[in-house]
Amino acid sequence: MNETINFFNTQSTEDIAQFLLGMYLEHETTEGILAGYIVDAEAYLGPEDEAAHSFGLRNTPRLKAMYEKPGTIYLYTMHTHLILNMVTQEKGKPQGVMIRAIEPVEGIEKMEVNRNGRKGSELSNGPGKLVTALGITKELYGQSIFNSTLRIVPEKRKVPKKIVALPRIGIPNKGIWTELPLRYVVAGNPYISKQKRSEIDQKTFGWKEEN
DNA sequence: CAATCGATTGGCT
């Protein structure tokens, strides 16, 4: 875990986004542990990034957490959906990574209930979907992804066989920032947002074989 | 499948 914290403190946000692919993300709830592997993530490079909320060092009440230390959880609402992000750089430097999708592992039945009966990839193949599946609430805003009830567990992570970089989703008209490949996914994983069936690796789901 | 579109809430100007 200390190595992971150090990674956040010293690496670029782009590298941290890729490092987070395969990371085990677990939420300790009153109903038990709900968890899965991160398979889709985007880097937001405020203050330079026109697509970032923190572009131009903009600082409003909802952005407060973005200016805190690395590992701080930043949540915001988008059309009734809560979206999960974590701060990646030193305090005062508002860059972060948005989690776009996870592969469910633990507490799948509870996630299906949280998602109103949906199953399979529909459980968590979008940023709003995984937040609902894991039962994440805005009480976690400003807490740390290293030691709150929502946390990453490096000991349980998997390693992607191949990482693909793509343009980010849902940010038109932002100049070069619309096209820059700041979205990273585990190639072949079925839970990636907008994944095509034909591109799914049914045998490995895109992970390296054990050992 | 891919493209399109309406729903609907909170944050900011």
Added chain:
DNA sequence: GCCAATCGATTGC
């Protein structure tokens, strides 16, 4: 008011 780092239903090929 206006707009949004989305979702899900529908349409059409």
